[in-house]
Amino acid sequence: MRVLIQLRPSPDLVAAVAAPDLTATTADVTGDLPGVVLDHSYTPVALPRAQPAMTGGDPLSLNQPLIFSMAPEEASVLVRGEISDDESSARLALLPGRHRDVVGVYADPVIETSLTCGGTPPVGTWQDVARLLEVAQLEAEGYDGTGVALAICDTGVNAAHVTRQLGRDITIDRDRSWNPGGVSGEAGWFAVDHGTMCAFDTLIAAPRASLIDIPVLLSRRQGGTVMDGLLSDAVAAFAHLRTVLEAQPAATRALVVSNSWGSFSPLWDLAPGQPGNYSDNAAHPFNIIVGSLEQAGADILFAAGNCGTECKDRRCAYPARPIVGANSHPQVLSIGGVDTGGERVGYSSQGPGRLSDRKPDICAYTHFSGSKAFGDDAPDSGTSAACPVAAGLVAAIRTRWPASQLPPSQLRTLLHRTADDRSDVGFDYDYGYGVADTMAILGALKRRAERHRL
């Protein structure tokens, strides 16, 4: 978290900062502050003291005539720094008491005029995403998804549309695809919709992966509506995927599961704290089966959601901490979104997560012109697109690194460790550990192969 720190150093220093003909630096004003990474590129700013203009005025009220004093013994100085998101509340509260010069610590939010939001036109194309993901390098080193099963749990895939937009044949694994009860239609032959976008986006980094089509969001089971499945359908889908995984030889298991969906509202859920609750409850059946499938060797990815504070989806109804349930499960990768400029899109949900604090895990690219599933001018958007982009990268890695050699938990750690950090202090609740970085991943895998003589 970026912060502004208000200091009251000696009057001489305040005078030096305020003097127009002198340039005082952060190092002149203060030494190290505990837990704060000071930004030495920021020139300290003198801040006048506001005082009531009339005798007897309320010293804490700004709703009265004020005078502002730059007298060195009254003014203060602002410097800029960053504190870890993990302990921001404690730092904000404790720092003024632990350092005699610190008067206050305030948030320094990013101010932007061009943040990518829901109505923004596409930012770049899927070819840009391929370039940013270093797909040519991945393919040159044999990481193309060959032999990797990649499940798209969504609204079903239209293979002809994906083939047309991608300009190459794709593989739908019809034998291992699965429909929830009551859903008719064949794998790869569903209407062009959200699931088709997801399938397209996985294939950017893993063009030779075998897609398993799981139209879990098409269920019309009692209690659901068209285009909304029920969580119980996802429970059944994951049970099917477990049979898929267990049918693979143990030494070469590779199953990646991409989930660009979630629950927008607490209205259909029991309240947190009740035993039957989903959003905050690791004992819910879906959260149990997610853990069980990961334990068996699957890489499970969930979109972080589109409830970012700057331009959230209007369906977002959680008042805070919108990364809920399995989307925040400690054994999944929760994926936030950045545009092809590397900036977080304003709708990408921020942490902390409800089941696991450190969410999102990492970010991947979204909001680019890609599948055209929603029209020629509409971007592949939402963390819905970021999740399959990341799933494709994971599937590419699995081409040469099955779960027996790189268990899902270790792969998650590798992605955390190699991510392009977007802050100066490691993990933060906007970007997680950072943006997935293919070259850093390849370097780490090469070192691992040398260590293990693979």
Added chain:
Amino acid sequence: MVLVTVQLPPEATLQQAMQQLGLTEDEVDTAYGLVPLDPEQGLYALRVTEDAGHRVTPAAGGPFSDPPIEPYGPPR
């Protein structure tokens, strides 16, 4: 409908689950069936009516919510 969980031996059937919990066919989503959650722990899930869900606990786990799930995009 709600979800409940039950401990059963490996390869258990829906009939066994219904018998163990004292459920009738009217109370169970038989099309959904009995879904293994964690085979190593012998833990299964089934969908039942809300009334039945409350009646069968604590012999069963739950009742757990079964909320709708929606695609996360495009952002509206």
